[in-house]
Amino acid sequence: MRPNPNRASDYQKFVELFLGRTTFSRQCRIRNPDDVLVDFDPTENELTASSYKFVQVANQALGYRIKYYGLRFVTNFKQNVVSFYGQPVFEEMTPRNERQKRLWEANRLAAYRGSLTHFLKSVHDNQVTTEGFLAQRLRIVPNRRFPQADSLRRALLRRRLNMVLTSAENDSLARWGKEPPAFSILYTKPRPIDSLRRVSADGAHVFLRYTNHLQVSYLRESPDPLYRLPAARIGVAPVAPPRDRQVSQLMLMAREIEIQPNGQLVNPLGVFTDEYWGFEKMGEFLPVNYLPPAPCPAPPHPTHDR
Known part of the structure; x- marks a missing residue:
């Protein structure tokens, strides 16, 4: 098999899209690049990546080593869509000193605040407003x-x-x-909790369930300084979000999906995220058993090692 002459540029595109472009992502490195197989299909304008064993990521911002097994990565540049999944295994790094330990703890909390997991846990616990979120109905109308x-x-x-x-x-x-092919209509009234979830009759199970799309704003933290407003999604004209909050969009790909008590979805591929949650990637990736200090306080803004 002839070597791929575009391998270096294709790999760099994969790194940017997999690790992300956030301040925390800039402190992430893939330690075994030769184990990542990348391929670009010019006909479909699609980049794929996989690994025959695992992808090892060192996150110096959060203090984790991550072995990401079974990576399946796909990005379609026509649709401006990125998706990947696999089985991550986290190992905590040993801090050099007490200062670095406190920094990692603060950065982990910053990564959790406003995240999709944080939002879903607030839906599960009926704490959406208390935790600083504003959920609004977003309707896409064909032009x-x-x-x-x-x-x-x-x-x-x-x-x-x-x-x-x-x-x-x-x-x-x-x-x-x-x-544009379509327009987006945002309803300013906050969605009540009963329009976001369904609770089983015995109260043992909570399901994410809503109509149309969802715009979710986290009101307690500004966007990362490196965040840039995304280009218009296919079918939607761009709308500039405010700079004093983190604005994301959530699309449900199934009728409903069960939310576990820790904020994880039973089927994580059942939702599609856009805008700010689409911006955050491996730089903000936390173990599923991560627990923030209780109660989850409002920041100051996170600090970063220089």
Whole structure:
């Protein structure tokens, strides 16, 4: 088999998307890069990665070594979607001194605050508002003008192959080219807890369940300084979120999914996250048995080793 001439650039894209681009992610390193197999399909514009044993990540921001077994990583650049799953095993690093121990503890708490796990636990425990979250209904409405715009765009582009477009046609192409496939409508009223979950009759099981999409804001912490507003998702025009909170979107891929008491989902592939939760990756990755100090306090902002 011939070596892949693009392996270095493909691997670097994988590293950025797998580890993330956060302040904590910048302190993460993959220790066994030769064990990661990356492949890019130009036809599908899709990058995949896997490992025949595990991917070892050292997170100096949180003080963990992670062995990520059975990695299956896929990103589709057409759809701007990243997904990966596997079985992580965490090992705590030994701090150099008491200062580093306190730093790791503070950073772990910062990684937990406002995370998807934190939100889901607050839904499970009926503590959404108490824990600093605002959950709102988000509805995606198809743009009825987009099919017309798309048809006109294709017709004019086909004509361009044979002759020069008139100024009126160029104006039409520019105007219709700005039409998004869909619009997002945000309902400002907070969603009540009964619209976010279903509790079994015996009270032993709690299920994440809601209609439409969900916008979730964490009101007690600003975004990471490295966070940049994402480009428009396919089908949705971009809306700039406020800078004094962390704004994420949550899409349910099944009718309902059980939430465990620790905030983990029984089926973690049953949800799709976007915006801020899509920005956070391995740099904020915590063990499923991580427990924040009780009660979970409001910050100051986390500090980072320089």
